[in-house]
Amino acid sequence: MNNQTVLVTGGAGYIGSHACVELLQAGFKVVVVDNLTNSKPESLSRVQQITGKSLTFYQADIRDKQALTEIFAKESPSTVIHFAGLKAVGESCEQPQLYYHNNVYGTLVLTEVMTNANVKQLVFSSSATVYSESASKQYTENFPLGACNPYGRSKAMIEDILRDLSAADQIKQTESPWKIALLRYFNPIGAHQSGLIGEDPNGIPNNLMPYVAQVAIGKLPQLSVFGDDYPTRDGTGVRDYIHVVDLVKGHIKAIAALAGEKFEAGGCRAYNLGAGRGYSVLEMINAFEQVTGKTINYKISPRRTGDIAECFANPGLALKELNWKVEKNLDDMVADTWNWQTKNPHGYA
């Protein structure tokens, strides 16, 4: 049993709820702060059901400085995992102020409260979307950054803020400097193997896997495959899909690394969390059909604005410095997505 308390912002959401399971199972005390704008408290009941352990939940907005200050004073966390954020690319183009206010300003308030409470270990949910499109399809952490939509830019701005905070402590040679891991996720999919928690998108899903799952179960009539004329092996887009349970295990490894040698003098370091290989849209459909025995009704449609042909991670740095790599394969991702979808056809509702 380790007595550390981890404060998880956005812990009721898709990735956050899976992280809470791993944290509780690893013996951490867990405090969740979530305003429930994109989640339901039922996810946290299920987390407790899976683990047989309890967590503390505050329904609060990370932009509410007073509420956050009180929570930090009461709970004395040693580390924060910061998942809270809005994540819909299309919505961010329509409402950029909302995205900058929620994601960027929210993180500023969070880091101010953390500074005041002298809690300076942070694991941040960044995204592969911070990279600019590159000629090489396999992305390494030192590739140029250049997000192409407000959601992605909010993540890039937060990364800048966190790097600056850390650099300031290095200049001042602060006694307890910021220790920050920026985790750049590739494409998280799948669900906990219990089928009790999973992704519960609001309305019609934007992302491939939840869309395919809803076509398979008959909630949506047909999948549109966005483009079959990309320079990829079958013409459809290639992405690095990663099982959400593998992804959250990377966060536990990151917490351990923050306490270790690499971060002894503080610092802010970015890590790709991906499998290191890509699958095309047609390969994903095929895998889904094989595992579920269902036929996916699809049609080829025009390319989606803003999409790139191919992108997958070089996860070598996470292996070297966090001792992390994926353990699950495509069949696990598909089977667990399907298990969640069939057991919860209406999500948590």
Ligand code: NAD
């Ligand atoms: P999610 O929407 O399921 O979870 C985010 C949670 O944050 C929700 O429960 C929401 O209610 C909460 N939240 C949002 N704004 C808040 C605020 N101001 N105060 C308190 N709570 C707030 O999303 P997710 O898929 O679990 O993503 C978690 C994080 O990972 C996000 O920051 C997202 O940008 C990032 N990320 C996700 C993906 C992905 O494909 N899911 C990929 C890359 C990065």
Ligand code: UD1
């Ligand atoms: C999207 C977001 C990205 C975010 C990531 C993970 C956009 C432009 N980018 O990326 O910022 O970090 O999700 O949440 O939205 N596809 C179809 N039909 C569909 C849906 C998707 O063919 O109905 C294709 C896409 O063209 C792409 C692949 O499936 O080739 C994966 O799409 P998606 O799941 O949306 O992820 P990303 O495009 O990688």
